[in-house]
Each structure stands twice: as C-alpha cells, then as structure tokens.
Amino acid sequence: MTLAMRFVDEYRDADKARALAARIADLCEPGRDYKFMEVCGGHTHTIYKHGLEDYLPEAVTLVHGPGCPVCVIPMGRVDDAIHLAEQPDVIMTSFGDMMRVPGGNGSFFDATARGADIRMVYSPLDALRIARNNPDKRVIFMAIGFETTAPSTAMTVLRAQAEGLANFSVFCNHVTIIPAIKAILDSPDLRLDGFIGPGHVSTVIGCTPYEFIARDYGKPLVVAGFEPLDILQSVYMILRQLAENRSEVENQYSRVVPWEGNLKAIEAITTTMETRAYFEWRGLGFISHSALRMREGYAAYDAEHLFAVPGGRVADPKACQCGEVLKGVLKPWECKVFGTACTPETPIGTCMVSSEGACAAYYNFGRFSRERVKEATVRPQGARP
Amino acid sequence: MCLGIPGEIVEILPDRPDLATVDVSGVRRAINIGLLEDDLEPGDWILIHVGFALSKIDEDEARAALAFLESIGEAYDEEIAALRESMIEAEKG
Ligand code: SF4
Numbered sequence: 095m096t097l098a099m100r101f102v103d104e105y106r107d108a109d110k111a112r113a114l115a116a117r118i119a120d121l122c123e124p125g126r127d128y129k130f131m132e133v134c135g136g137h138t139h140t141i142y143k144h145g146l147e148d149y150l151p152e153a154v155t156l157v158h159g160p161g162c163p164v165c166v167i168p169m170g171r172v173d174d175a176i177h178l179a180e181q182p183d184v185i186m187t188s189f190g191d192m193m194r195v196p197g198g199n200g201s202f203f204d205a206t207a208r209g210a211d212i213r214m215v216y217s218p219l220d221a222l223r224i225a226r227n228n229p230d231k232r233v234i235f236m237a238i239g240f241e242t243t244a245p246s247t248a249m250t251v252l253r254a255q256a257e258g259l260a261n262f263s264v265f266c267n268h269v270t271i272i273p274a275i276k277a278i279l280d281s282p283d284l285r286l287d288g289f290i291g292p293g294h295v296s297t298v299i300g301c302t303p304y305e306f307i308a309r310d311y312g313k314p315l316v317v318a319g320f321e322p323l324d325i326l327q328s329v330y331m332i333l334r335q336l337a338e339n340r341s342e343v344e345n346q347y348s349r350v351v352p353w354e355g356n357l358k359a360i361e362a363i364t365t366t367m368e369t370r371a372y373f374e375w376r377g378l379g380f381i382s383h384s385a386l387r388m389r390e391g392y393a394a395y396d397a398e399h400l401f402a403v404p405g406g407r408v409a410d411p412k413a414c415q416c417g418e419v420l421k422g423v424l425k426p427w428e429c430k431v432f433g434t435a436c437t438p439e440t441p442i443g444t445c446m447v448s449s450e451g452a453c454a455a456y457y458n459f460g461r462f463s464r465e466r467v468k469e470a471t472v473r474p475q476g477a478r479p
Numbered sequence: 480m481c482l483g484i485p486g487e488i489v490e491i492l493p494d495r496p497d498l499a500t501v502d503v504s505g506v507r508r509a510i511n512i513g514l515l516e517d518d519l520e521p522g523d524w525i526l527i528h529v530g531f532a533l534s535k536i537d538e539d540e541a542r543a544a545l546a547f548l549e550s551i552g553e554a555y556d557e558e559i560a561a562l563r564e565s566m567i568e569a570e571k572g
Contacts, residue, residue: 136482143551189529190561216565217530219511223566239529242483245514246531294483297526297534321547349540350483350526356533358514449554458553 107323111149114326119151121333128154129285130332131422133275134292135162135450136320142455144322154329157284157422160274160378161292163239164191164448165420168374169408171267172197175236177404178265178397179210185228186212187221188236191448196441198408218250218264225254225262234397237264241298244268244386245359248366251388251395265397266387269373271295272303273384279311283423288332290325291317293347300355301343308341319347366392376444377410377417416443419452426453433457482558483526483533484548485541486510488519498568503527504545504559509567530567 122128132138138158141147147156160166172195179186179202186202193202193214202212211231215221218235225233237247247264254262271292278284291304296317304315314335318328328346335342345351366389373385388396397403410416413431418424426432426445436442438454445451449458486501497513512519512532519525524541525532536544548555 139551139554190557214561214564216561217511217567219530219567220565223568242528242533245533246511246529249511249513249531294526294528294533297483321543350534350536352534356514358516359533362514449557 110323111326114323114330115149115151118154118326118330118333121330121337122151122153123337126153128287128333128336129157129422130154130288130290130329131157131159131278131286132290132318132325133159133161133271134290134295135165135448135452135455136293137290137318137325138162138452139450139455140320140322140325142452142459145459146322146325149326150329154333156290156329157286158419158426158452159278159289159422160375160420161240161271161295162420162445162448162450162452163243163269164195165416165444165451166269166274166375166378167192167195167238167267167444168376169197169410170374170406172201173199173406173408174403175265176200176202176205176210178234178401179205179212180208181232181401183231184211185224185231185233186210186236187215187218187224187233188212189216189238190214192236192238194441194447195444196447198406218247219253222250222254222259222262225259226257229261231261232400233262235262235264236267238267240269240271240292240295241359241363242294244367245298245356245362248359248362251366251392252362254395255392260394263395263397263400264388265403266367268367268386269375270369270384270386271299273381274375274378275304275307277378277381277384278421279307279313281421283421286313286422287336288313289315290328290332291315291343293317293319293324293351296345296347296351296355298356298359301345301351301353302355304343308343312341314341314344316344316346317351319350365389366395374407375420377414377420379417411442414443416445416453419443419445426456429453482548482554483528483544484555484558484562485524485536485544486527486532487541488512488521488523488525490521491519495568499532501525501527501532503562504549506559506563508562508565511567530565
C-alpha cells in the first residue's frame, strides 16, 4: 500500500497508471494466481526501480528471466577471455559491464592489475579504432549480448574487412534469446502464464520468432516498452488474452518495434555469424543452438580461430544461485548470499554485476528490500529450502 | 550496454553516408546509421545501441524515452559516460 503510493506519487503519469492497475485487477479471476516472466533485464530494472510489483494486484507475480547478457556469460568464457588478453601483444577490448564479471581466475579488472591490457569501449567501432591506431598489436573485441548488440559486432567485422584491417578480431559470445525462452518453457521448475517480451531485442528480430510460444505452448507474449506504463499495459494485454482464452504474440511497443524487425541487422548477423551447436549459459547449463560464432569465411576475424582458447569449464561457486534467479525460480532476496557475501562491489554471481541483473537491480533499489525480505519470510510463497 | 538511447541527428557525414553526428543528451558523437533503411536527415531521432542506430523513432517517443532514461539515474549516466569516451571513426589519433 505505502509502496504503491510512493510509486504513484513519483510517477508523472500517475493517473493513467492508477487506471491501468484497476483494469488489471478487474481482469484477474478470483482465486487464480498469475506468473508472468519479463525476459529482458531492462524490464527488470524498471520493475524494481519503480516498485511495480507492489503496484500490481497480489495475484500477479512477475518473475525475472535470463535477458541480461552479462549475467549469462559462464565462468569458463571469462577465463578464456582473460587467457586471450594475456597473450603477447594483445589488447583486449570490452564493454564496461564486463569488467567486474568474475571468472574462475578473477575478473577483467583483476587481470588488468596483473598487467593485461584490457580497455573499456563504448562500441565495437571503438575497438576497431584502437586496432587502426595500434598496427603492431592484436586487438580483440569481447563480443557479448543478445540480438541487440550482435548486429553491431557484425557490422564492425564487415567494416574491418572493407578496410583490410588484419589486427582486429572478435571473441564471439553472442547469445540468442529464443532458445533460452524455450529452455525455460521446457524446464519443469516453473509454471508460467505468459511473457513480457523483450523490447530492444525485438527491434532486431521482430515479433514472428515468438509465435511458437503462443502456438505450441499456449502462452501469450506481449513485446513491451521500458516505461512503467508500458509494462503495466503489457500485463494488462496478457491478462486480457488469458481472459479471452487467446494466446498470441502482441506488440505493445509498436512505436519502436516493427513486426518484421530490422532486416538489415538480421542480414549483417547471418552474413558473418552462424549458430553454434550448443553454448553454456551461466546457471542454465548447455543450451542447444543458443549462441553465435563467426562463420568460416570470417575466420580471419575470429579470435577462437586465431588463438588457442583453453575452453575450460568452471563450475559456478557453490553459494551462487544465479541459475535459479535467471530461470525465475528464486527471487534475488531468496539467495542465501544476497546482500551479504554477494554485493555489487564483491559479486559472487553475475546477476549482481550488471545493472540489468535482477540481483543488482534489486540491491540498488533496496528501498524496497526490507519490506520484501520480511514478506518473503512471512509468506514463503515460491521460496525454496 | 543494453539500454537503447535516443539521439537526434545533427549531420550526416558527407564522405561517409553510414555515419552521422548525433546529439545524445548534449553529447555529440559519430554514430553508425548503416542498419537503417530510412532516408535520414538532420532533426530525425534514432534509437542507439553501442554506437549503432537500430531504429528510427518519432520525436515524442524520443522525448518520452529520454525523460524515462534520465529518471533511472545511474545506468543511464554510465551509458552517457561511456559514449563520451567514444571516438568512432576518428581515423587517427
Ligand atoms: S545474490 Fe549473488 S550469488 Fe545469489 S543469485 Fe544473486 S548474483 Fe547470484
């Protein structure tokens, strides 16, 4: 109640939000509980920032999905990247989010302290500039992210090729969202009633790749924007489908997301990259056809081809429950080390590193946490031993 | 990294039609517009991910998105700080 008030007070569209919340409540069948997964970390961020869960009727629970690219990079890949960074004459480049992600052998920051040359970049095109300016070095870009960042990596490789730049390569860790959603749908741990679909991934892949979710699994999916009202409206749209016994893909964010996606971006990806047979996701294990690697024709830009990559598997720390958090089985505050051993300064798991990670988002907006923790202990719904 | 940030096109670079100078919350940087089919011109708004425009948006959407991003604080500040460091296609130096 008080939390909801706080949200309403702060939010400029308070009246609209209040009206939507009432309509959402009207659509809930008495005695029925609803669980919707927001796939994208950006949505998780908005939900915690604005305390949206406290605003929804109690029958509606939002569970957080695997859509935080930094969160799903397995420890072994971090170690591989550090190994690459420590090769002679190598400059490793990476998005800032990646710097604190722990591997079995520390993070990029730790490797920098040991003498590796690892530089933060805003864009893969900045990594390309570093390659241009350091012709005697081998510059590797640590490529991470879903279909939102994969086109940028692809375009950068194409640019490197056009320029005939021989000292630039990509350590490709791009993952794709559809197989992850499918893995969650097939996992026995969780019963979901619908999905809030990722907004920005969908600007690239469009809405049709989600159709199997509605068709084969009978779950509604609504592609959503990032503002509180967008998310509330999407919840409303999912509930309306359920009330009308429909399961379809709908696009709440059509002002940005075209139904067919960005064809040029898809083309850039498919020109330079192909699907891997399988890829390990942190916490989720191996998922078939869930990641991208450079095509053979682009081997000259593929760090996995140019260098020997150890490819070791490192088990997640025992205390780490990121897998449960990424699958939506556990809420962040239900992890035993949340906020004690695991904080954004000393992350044990990846969900605490990126601001899109559920644990970090929850930790940073801790104004809600005390109430939540109390509630979780009083009402152990969904909590696991 | 995953935040899509809106920017306003200031100028399409004459010798590089795939690059535009874009104003993002007062920071002007080169952004790659090669993934958009639209004919873009100064005054158009785009949604940017890691140096690339992924979609064209209208001004109302851009302003709403900006107001929202400014409200989320730190994550957006970090993105703008990263953009500030960016020197896409500054050929040498
Ligand atoms: S609190 Fe830390 S270890 Fe636990 S799930 Fe979150 S990130 Fe992983």
